[in-house]
Amino acid sequence: MGDVSRRQALRALGGAAALVGARTPVTWAQARDPIVAGRPLVRYPQKTDLILLTSRPPQLETPMKWFDRAITPNEAFFVRYHVFPIPNAVDLATWRLRVGGHVDRALELSMDDLKTKFPAVSVTAVNQCSGNSRGRFAPRVLGGQWGDGAMGNAEWVGCRLKDVLAAAGVRQGAVEVTFDGLDKPAFPSVPDFVKSLALARVLDDPNVIIAYQMNGAPLPMLNGFPARLVVPGWYATYWVKNLSEITVVDKPFEQFWMKPAYRIPDNACGCVEPGTTPKTTVPIHRMTVRSFLVTPEPGTRVAVGAPVTLKGIAFDGGYGIREVEISDDGGQMWRRATLGRDLGPYSFREWSTTWTPRADRSRVMVRAFNRIGESQGTEPLWNPAGYLRNVIESVEYQVS
Amino acid sequence: MGRALVSVLVLMAATVTAVRADDITLPPDHPYGMLKPGTGSEVAQRSCVLCHSTDYIVTQPPGDQKQWDGVVTKMIKVYGAQLSEADAKTVAEYLARQYGK
Numbered sequence: 302m303g304d305v306s307r308r309q310a311l312r313a314l315g316g317a318a319a320l321v322g323a324r325t326p327v328t329w330a331q332a333r334d335p336i337v338a339g340r341p342l343v344r345y346p347q348k349t350d351l352i353l354l355t356s357r358p359p360q361l362e363t364p365m366k367w368f369d370r371a372i373t374p375n376e377a378f379f380v381r382y383h384v385f386p387i388p389n390a391v392d393l394a395t396w397r398l399r400v401g402g403h404v405d406r407a408l409e410l411s412m413d414d415l416k417t418k419f420p421a422v423s424v425t426a427v428n429q430c431s432g433n434s435r436g437r438f439a440p441r442v443l444g445g446q447w448g449d450g451a452m453g454n455a456e457w458v459g460c461r462l463k464d465v466l467a468a469a470g471v472r473q474g475a476v477e478v479t480f481d482g483l484d485k486p487a488f489p490s491v492p493d494f495v496k497s498l499a500l501a502r503v504l505d506d507p508n509v510i511i512a513y514q515m516n517g518a519p520l521p522m523l524n525g526f527p528a529r530l531v532v533p534g535w536y537a538t539y540w541v542k543n544l545s546e547i548t549v550v551d552k553p554f555e556q557f558w559m560k561p562a563y564r565i566p567d568n569a570c571g572c573v574e575p576g577t578t579p580k581t582t583v584p585i586h587r588m589t590v591r592s593f594l595v596t597p598e599p600g601t602r603v604a605v606g607a608p609v610t611l612k613g614i615a616f617d618g619g620y621g622i623r624e625v626e627i628s629d630d631g632g633q634m635w636r637r638a639t640l641g642r643d644l645g646p647y648s649f650r651e652w653s654t655t656w657t658p659r660a661d662r663s664r665v666m667v668r669a670f671n672r673i674g675e676s677q678g679t680e681p682l683w684n685p686a687g688y689l690r691n692v693i694e695s696v697e698y699q700v701s
Numbered sequence: 702m703g704r705a706l707v708s709v710l711v712l713m714a715a716t717v718t719a720v721r722a723d724d725i726t727l728p729p730d731h732p733y734g735m736l737k738p739g740t741g742s743e744v745a746q747r748s749c750v751l752c753h754s755t756d757y758i759v760t761q762p763p764g765d766q767k768q769w770d771g772v773v774t775k776m777i778k779v780y781g782a783q784l785s786e787a788d789a790k791t792v793a794e795y796l797a798r799q800y801g802k
Contacts, residue, residue: 341733346725356730356754385753389725441762443772490781491752522725557779 330365330598336436337362337448347521349376354445358382358484359523363450368595368614371641371649372425373453375516380523381430381451381537383494383558388483388543391527398511398528402479402548405470412527415513418468419460424508426533426647427454427616428540431563431585435687440576442687449593449694454616454649457531459512462503466549474551475500480530483543492557496539497550498532508533508647511544533647534619536585536688538563559584564686571689572682579684587618589691590677592625592652592669602699603658611638611656614649615669621646624670627654629662632679632693638667646672658700666695730754741795744788752782761800769796 331337331352342350343361351361361380367373393412401407410418430451435444445451466478479497486493503509512520512531520526525542532539538558565571566579571589573579592615603609615622621643626635641651656665670676681692734756736742749755761772773793776782784792 339733341731343728343731345728353731353733353756354760355756356728356734358753359727387727389727443761443764443768446760446762487752488781488783490783492780 458514
């Protein structure tokens with residue numbers, strides 16, 4: 302590039318920066334959503350415009366428009382960290398995944414080891430924050446006030462956790478496995494983010510993987526480069542990012558992020574009477590069934606009698622979606638939508654249907670059923686931490 | 702869209718691609734999370750930002766003194782925030798005043 306064209310490019314870049322600064326900051330749908338209205342769109346490294354929840358530790362929410370497809374692009378994938386500082390550089394020449402604790406042989410695995418010593422497997426799976434949609438709880442609850450965008454679906458490639466554990470040799474008496482990443486609190490008094498899973502949970506499941514690839518590319522730094530745990534069907538709290546240490550333990554691990562954090566009422570619905578405290582709790586685990594109507598976006602003008610194609614996604618905790626239905630009469634009559642391609646039981650399932658607006662029917666509800674018949678309720682369930690939201694969602698259009 | 706803008710966007714895309722997965726710089730705390738001014742705001746600012754940006758505070762549901770006492774206690778007891786008793790009281794009262802129901 303010659304001097305003149307470089308200058309032109311720089312000038313143009315300045316112009317583009319001004320353009321970016323001047324663009325409409327939020328979509329109509331975001332502006333009308335009381336939870337995410339007023340939050341700026343920000344562009345972090347390796348990321349496209351995401352809705353800022355918090356700067357530090359960073360929490361970035363995916364705008365709903367990205368859920369018009371089954372796979373969430375890496376640049377649009379939500380971000381959620383618990384402690385700060387977080388790693389902003391990982392040198393693969395020195396990075397090692399340490400596997401130790403109650404094992405026969407402690408391991409220090411390089412990225413090359415992960416890729417060459419263990420078979421690579423692929424799983425398409427939804428990664429959803431336990432507190433996704435917490436902002437919609439009524440009565441409201443403390444915690445990250447997410448809208449519905451703390452979720453995403455990707456094709457993850459990596460090696461099986463069970464293969465790595467077998468290489469280390471799990472000793473008799475082991476009960477759980479803990480996972481730690483490179484995000485480390487600045488002060489020793491702040492609890493480090495470490496999670497645990499029962500050995501029985503991970504040894505039985507060939508889909509629990511140490512992923513080093515996301516949608517065909519290395520993981521973005523903010524989504525866990527160079528490797529993260531993938532626990533298909535379970536909430537994202539277990540999907541430890543920037544993974545550095547796996548430890549097999551011979552007694553239950555109950556540090557802060559397992560207890561008292563990330564727990565749900567110990568009953569079938571994971572819920573209690575709004576405003577009350579559960580007597581006993583268990584660690585959050587499998588995701589509930591959810592479905593969203595994504596396009597046209599809320600508030601879109603639609604004409605009476607003119608058919609519109611409605612599209613969205615549905616998912617559950619690993620049984621797979623059997624059916625998606627819509628209703629435009631407040632849930633009295635439900636009509637089946639057409640399901641898109643099946644990318645496996647852990648994935649978003651696209652759905653679509655044609656809907657013909659009537660003057661007196663502007664609100665469209667959507668609900669899904671999974672393959673064991675679980676579905677969504679008409680009334681939201683409540684728990685004090687704001688987890689497991691899966692009430693039937695609806696979208697209001699402007700019918701004219 | 703003009704050709705100049707297209708080439709700029711291509712150039713920007715190239716810049717984004719060039720960022721290595723293992724080397725990112727995070728932006729500073731966003732001003733949207735700035736604390737409201739008022740008695741105690743300096744103590745709150747100084748105490749809280751050691752661990753997190755203040756958008757963690759301003760996005761919470763409004764609450765009474767009991768809620769904010771609970772939050773400050775949790776920050777000290779669970780998250781290990783190092784506040785004197787006097788500062789803790791100042792911060793909790795500031796929060797209840799500015800982010801109350």
